Amino acid sequence: MGEQLLGSPRPGHGRVFVNCNRQGEWSASWQDDYPEDEVRDGEPDAGVEDFEGTEDEVTRWARTRPAEKFFIFSDEANAYLPLEPVAAAELPAVAKHRQRAEEAVQVGVPALQGALSRGGERHPRLQYPGVAEDSGNITVPIWAT
């Protein structure tokens, strides 16, 4: 028994998630699920690379991974939002927050319908905690698009 057997993420693949726990510790994880037909018995079926540090260090690490998609968890939106590329990250904090909030809100009903229609394994009790009805708009987490 020891560390889980995992490989390395493949450049150009996978998703990077940035989150901060309730102790204020920032961390990021780059996760890449290998195609099933490329995985042999006894070999890892996914590649995962993690990083911990300050908010700046973690977001910098996350943005510089050669991954496919990048997300950062927002406690305000209670959802994962896109992690902006470096250029957008230079925007003032207020503008960044507004931009993220708009992205989360304006995705709208079609995105939710699209996500649902793609199917996949979802638990029937799940209420899509990141989805909130507000003045006729539906807020969905950006990863659902």
Add this chain to the structure above:
Amino acid sequence: MFMRRALYTILLITVLTIPAALTAGTAAASSPTARIAAAGQYPGAAASAIGQSQCAKPLAQRSGNWLCPANPIPASTASSNEGYCKIQGCWSVYSVTKSGYSATGYFGYGDTQLGEVHLYFEVTLKGAQSVSKPVRFESSAAVVNLIFEGNRLLYTPRYPAGIPVGGAGNSHLAGNIPAGETVQWTPNGYKAYYNKASEQSVWHEWSWNMADYPGTWYFWAKSVSLVNVGEGTYHFGHDDDLGENPAGERI
């Protein structure tokens, strides 16, 4: 001649009894190595029956190792800030990616109560990865060979109490812990990645020995269920979304 024989007798008794006395505390307890080797032996849904039967008895009638959770259940869950509480502990969901579990219990041997324990863990989700940090333990009495264990459980209709994910288990020997000291799974807690089941949880167990008593005390708890919300991402549901038999003790 008589004096020499008496001296030999005393020497023999000394040789035989001193090592036995020195090792009594640890020999009585199961070795931590054996427990770590057996780690991931998730006890399953029926595991809490033995300990609970002890807890139903008055202290004077108890026997062997026992551990009784004793968490106050709020009169109204709606007004509780503690989350969802049962006698086995309280589960809280802070956001779709952050959830915690806390419990208080009393443990003892036979008719002797030995101490009070406080158990806690918090899980943060990133995609399909769970990070349990902190995983904590505190006891009012000094304990030896404290071990933290972790695993991911997957739920299916056939296994509503969950079954362990192979290869995802891990453990940490925290060692001997003085009374009143809060310790945690160092340096970074328990981490696991698994995305092959739509509904899962994170399972933790604390186990320890006492220097002067035989046997091992165990207590385990599952996190709030985490569910696949698409794109390999998992979220916590509500604080009462628990698998069957969400916490318990085993002896």
